[in-house]
Amino acid sequence: MLLPLFALLTFANPVPDSAASVACDTCESEAPRDSFEIVAARGVHMIPAIEHSLSKKEEWLLDKRLRPEYHMSDRDVAEGSKASALEKPRRRSVFNLASDSWGRPGERIAPVTTLFNIWTKEALPVLPGDEVQDRFHRFLRDHYTNQATWMDTRLIAVLAGAARRFSADRIEIVSGYRSPKYNLILRKKGHQVARQSQHTEGHAVDFRIPGVPTQTLLGYVRSLRLGGVGFYPHSRFVHSDTGRVRYWTGS
Numbered sequence: 001m002l003l004p005l006f007a008l009l010t011f012a013n014p015v016p017d018s019a020a021s022v023a024c025d026t027c028e029s030e031a032p033r034d035s036f037e038i039v040a041a042r043g044v045h046m047i048p049a050i051e052h053s054l055s056k057k058e059e060w061l062l063d064k065r066l067r068p069e070y071h072m073s074d075r076d077v078a079e080g081s082k083a084s085a086l087e088k089p090r091r092r093s094v095f096n097l098a099s100d101s102w103g104r105p106g107e108r109i110a111p112v113t114t115l116f117n118i119w120t121k122e123a124l125p126v127l128p129g130d131e132v133q134d135r136f137h138r139f140l141r142d143h144y145t146n147q148a149t150w151m152d153t154r155l156i157a158v159l160a161g162a163a164r165r166f167s168a169d170r171i172e173i174v175s176g177y178r179s180p181k182y183n184l185i186l187r188k189k190g191h192q193v194a195r196q197s198q199h200t201e202g203h204a205v206d207f208r209i210p211g212v213p214t215q216t217l218l219g220y221v222r223s224l225r226l227g228g229v230g231f232y233p234h235s236r237f238v239h240s241d242t243g244r245v246r247y248w249t250g251s
Contacts, residue, residue, distance in 0.1 A: 113163030117173045119143035126160055140176025140205065144185070149177045149202040152242045158224060159207060165220055166212050174206040174237045175199060192250045198228065204241035206232075214238060222247065 115124040117139060124139045126132055133153045141148035159171055178186075178199035186193045198204035209217055217238050218231045230239030231249045239250075 111169070112160055113168055114170050115139065115159060115173055116170055117143070117176075126156075126163070132156060137202075140173065140202075142177050142179040142182055144182040145179045147177070147179050151177060151202045151205075154226065154242050155203075155205045155240065158221065158226065158240050159205070161224070162207075162209060162217065162220055166209055166217075168209045168212065170210060172208050172210065172237075174208065174235070176205050177202050198241035198243050203243060204228075204239060206230075206237045206239045208237040 111125040111127050113126050115126065116122075117124075120141075120143050122139060124132065124135060133156060136153065136156055137151050138148050140151050162168065163171055176199070178193075178197060180200050183193055183197055183200050187195065193199075199206075208214065214231070214233055214236050218229065221229050221238050221240050224240075225245055226240065227242040227244065228239070228246045228248075229241075231247070232239065232251060233249070234251045
């Protein structure tokens with residue numbers, strides 16, 4: 001009598017879902033088929049990609065798709081050439097350093113020379129027709145205080161002319177702008193610098209050309225009769241400024 005009654009109560013009150021889930025957590029079950037395996041996915045992504053080389057036809061189709069659409073007749077080409085020939089030549093600035101043209105498109109342009117600052121280790125290439133005065137001021141800054149000033153741009157012509165005269169592809173700059181503070185320090189250390197030096201005004205540059213004797217370079221700079229010229233045989237450089245014409249020899 002009791003057994004049928006127990007079976008009836010069991011059927012009427014099934015086990016709760018939470019209890020069933022707890023029971024299942026304690027047993028081993030198979031992982032779902034759509035689960036994300038991190039280790040396996042990483043292994044797939046670590047496999048290097050297979051390089052695909054294009055065939056000649058695929059390369060031609062890709063180049064054709066990327067090529068700009070320009071359609072010109074022979075008449076268009078002839079008229080363009082005629083217009084270029086009649087075009088007025090570009091007006092040259094007073095700061096242009098060479099009379100050479102820029103050359104044809106794609107042609108390599110050799111610099112007139114390259115200025116090299118022995119203190120800052122910076123280089124300033126001077127290209128034909130290039131206006132370098134904007135970079136020239138900063139290039140000749142005081143290496144001690146890192147200050148710059150407006151340099152007299154006539155000094156550019158002196159350097160470029162010396163480069164052409166001696167076919168020099170490199171000119172070493174010994175001194176450009178010199179701040180009053182640095183000029184005073186040099187005087188206190190016994191260096192032969194003037195109290196009112198042209199360097200402090202941005203009107204002077206000291207330079208030399210590797211392979212060219214200092215005496216030879218001195219003769220060229222004097223022939224310009226631009227301003228003061230100093231000869232420093234032991235230090236191996238020439239001073240050039242845009243002040244009054246005068247000459248002297250230092251150490």
